[in-house]
Amino acid sequence: MAEPAMSLNADPLQAAVDDHIYFSKEGSSGGRSFAGGGCGCN
Amino acid sequence: MQLKAKAPPAMPGLRRMLATAATGLLAGAHAQAQEPPAEVPTTTIDTGLLYYHENGRVSAIEPDFNLTQQIDDNSTLSLGFTVDSVTGPTPLGAVPSTLPQSYVHPYKVIPLGTPVTVTTASGGSVVTLVPPATGATTQTLSATRTVPPNTYPLDTTFKDLRYAANAGWQQVLGAGVTVNGGLAYSKEHDYRSESVNFGVSKDLNQHNTTLNAGVNYESDLSFPLGGTPTPLTVMSGDWKGPDASRSEVDAVLGLTQVMTRRWISSLSYSYSESHGYQNDPYKIISVVDPVSGQPVSQLYENRPGVRQKQSLYLENKVHLSRDIVEFDLRGYRDDWGIKSVTADLRYRYMLPGNAYLEPHARYYQQGAANFFDYYLVGGQPLPQYASADTRLAKFRALTYGLKFGMPLDENSEFNIRIEYYDQSGDGSPAFAIGQLRQQNLFPALTAVTVLLGYSYAF
Numbered sequence: 351m352a353e354p355a356m357s358l359n360a361d362p363l364q365a366a367v368d369d370h371i372y373f374s375k376e377g378s379s380g381g382r383s384f385a386g387g388g389c390g391c392n
Numbered sequence: 393m394q395l396k397a398k399a400p401p402a403m404p405g406l407r408r409m410l411a412t413a414a415t416g417l418l419a420g421a422h423a424q425a426q427e428p429p430a431e432v433p434t435t436t437i438d439t440g441l442l443y444y445h446e447n448g449r450v451s452a453i454e455p456d457f458n459l460t461q462q463i464d465d466n467s468t469l470s471l472g473f474t475v476d477s478v479t480g481p482t483p484l485g486a487v488p489s490t491l492p493q494s495y496v497h498p499y500k501v502i503p504l505g506t507p508v509t510v511t512t513a514s515g516g517s518v519v520t521l522v523p524p525a526t527g528a529t530t531q532t533l534s535a536t537r538t539v540p541p542n543t544y545p546l547d548t549t550f551k552d553l554r555y556a557a558n559a560g561w562q563q564v565l566g567a568g569v570t571v572n573g574g575l576a577y578s579k580e581h582d583y584r585s586e587s588v589n590f591g592v593s594k595d596l597n598q599h600n601t602t603l604n605a606g607v608n609y610e611s612d613l614s615f616p617l618g619g620t621p622t623p624l625t626v627m628s629g630d631w632k633g634p635d636a637s638r639s640e641v642d643a644v645l646g647l648t649q650v651m652t653r654r655w656i657s658s659l660s661y662s663y664s665e666s667h668g669y670q671n672d673p674y675k676i677i678s679v680v681d682p683v684s685g686q687p688v689s690q691l692y693e694n695r696p697g698v699r700q701k702q703s704l705y706l707e708n709k710v711h712l713s714r715d716i717v718e719f720d721l722r723g724y725r726d727d728w729g730i731k732s733v734t735a736d737l738r739y740r741y742m743l744p745g746n747a748y749l750e751p752h753a754r755y756y757q758q759g760a761a762n763f764f765d766y767y768l769v770g771g772q773p774l775p776q777y778a779s780a781d782t783r784l785a786k787f788r789a790l791t792y793g794l795k796f797g798m799p800l801d802e803n804s805e806f807n808i809r810i811e812y813y814d815q816s817g818d819g820s821p822a823f824a825i826g827q828l829r830q831q832n833l834f835p836a837l838t839a840v841t842v843l844l845g846y847s848y849a850f
Contacts, residue, residue: 351650351653351654351656351711353711355716355740356656356709356711356716358648358656358658358707358709361845362438362458363438363439363440363456363458363845364440364809364843364845366456366472366474367440367442367454367456367843370476371444371813371841372756375783375789375813375815375837375839376732376756376758376783376789376815377730377732377758377761377783377784377785378701378703378724378726378730378732378734378758379701380642380662380664380701380703380724381660381662381703381704381705381722381724381734382644382660382662382705382707382722
């Protein structure tokens with residue numbers, strides 16, 4: 351449990367990339383953290 | 393439920409620092425097991441390069457850079473910077489036809505009397521001069537594109553370059569209380585976003601329970617190329633209205649619990665409310681003949697000016713004897729009528745030398761917004777709101793991926809992830825009229841992403 355890989359957001363960069371992709375392609379977003387820097391994506 | 397510290401991991405510096413960065417970037421801190429004191433790096437650089445490619449649609453290249461600096465035992469600064477370059481065809485929202493179709497949009501404003509030598513624009517459009525109004529000192533160039541018969545209408549001129557930056561601060565106050573705050577900014581050629589966030593977390597039960605709360609305020613400005621169109625008016629090459637703004641407030645409440653020595657779980661509730669301009673200024677919706685189904689006009693879309701969103705997010709991580717399993721669930725609904733469920737599964741299979749393989753699968757399903765229509769029918773009263781943006785339609789999406797990571801030395805790690813995204817909806821609705829019965833109104837969207845990552849701590 352002490353391993354950092356057990357942190358619930360062990361890879362924030364990957365999570366931010368995923369959130370941005372799904373935000374721009376799907377009708378729902380968010381849930382675990384603030385998106386931050388929203389955009390008018392296509 | 394006191395946890396016993398395990399032997400230090402093979403890469404104590406980098407991994408511990410990444411975990412600190414992860415905690416700082418979340419809206420609130422999560423419960424974590426206590427660790428023994430150790431020498432840790434004070435700086436972590438986390439970089440990524442994303443290549444995203446849709447089949448027949450847009451492609452994007454996105455370099456990402458994150459810096460986390462531990463100021464002292466209780467203070468952590470984080471900085472992030474991203475550039476997002478996107479280009480390629482994107483759906484207009486119009487329906488295909490058995491006949492050729494023409495689409496027009498404002499291209500450029502020039503002083504009255506300026507000689508016009510441009511005859512084509514990017515994407516193969518034909519540029520024409522819009523006759524100026526009486527007394528005008530400027531006039532507009534418009535770009536017209538022709539879509540061949542039986543072809544899903546796409547905007548082939550789309551390209552964008554987005555810059556985004558964020559800064560955050562995390563401060564441990566003592567007695568199990570941690571606060572964090574941050575700023576975020578992004579800018580495109582037609583959109584700007586600014587936001588500020590604040591969060592607080594409280595550890596309880598010997599660090600096995602964490603409560604967290606956070607708020608975020610976002611202010612956006614939309615300044616579309618060609619101006620902001622009046623909703624539900626006919627598509628034209630005329631210059632449109634002034635910039636449009638939008639604001640959003642988000643709030644998150646979370647509970648993180650160490651369930652057993654090997655299982656940590658977190659439940660978050662989010663509420664979001666936005667006001668202002670929510671339209672996509674480039675999206676149109678076709679009005680079709682009630683018998684033939686042929687488009688007779690194209691209108692700019694219109695969405696409600698208020699949106700309230702709620703979601704419930706459940707995260708789980710379980711450490712097996714060697715590997716790690718992560719399973720997340722999200723339920724979502726908003727007052728536009730969209731309901732969705734998301735299930736996400738990752739399995740980290742540990743290899744010798746602390747390398748790992750991580751297969752990933754994600755299932756997503758959403759219902760349609762109550763103002764989504766593939767098209768409007770001529771001769772009927774116009775609805776108050778209407779959009780043919782398929783992101784607001786009913787569909788499902790599947791993601792499959794595989795990630796490989798390996799430490800390069802004690803302080804650095806390289807990883808690569810490849811994923812495939814497949815989104816599909818109902819392209820042949822039973823109510824389709826005339827020629828629309830032979831068209832695909834929701835072509836499948838597939839995309840491949842490749843994400844390279846490199847982290848270094850010192």
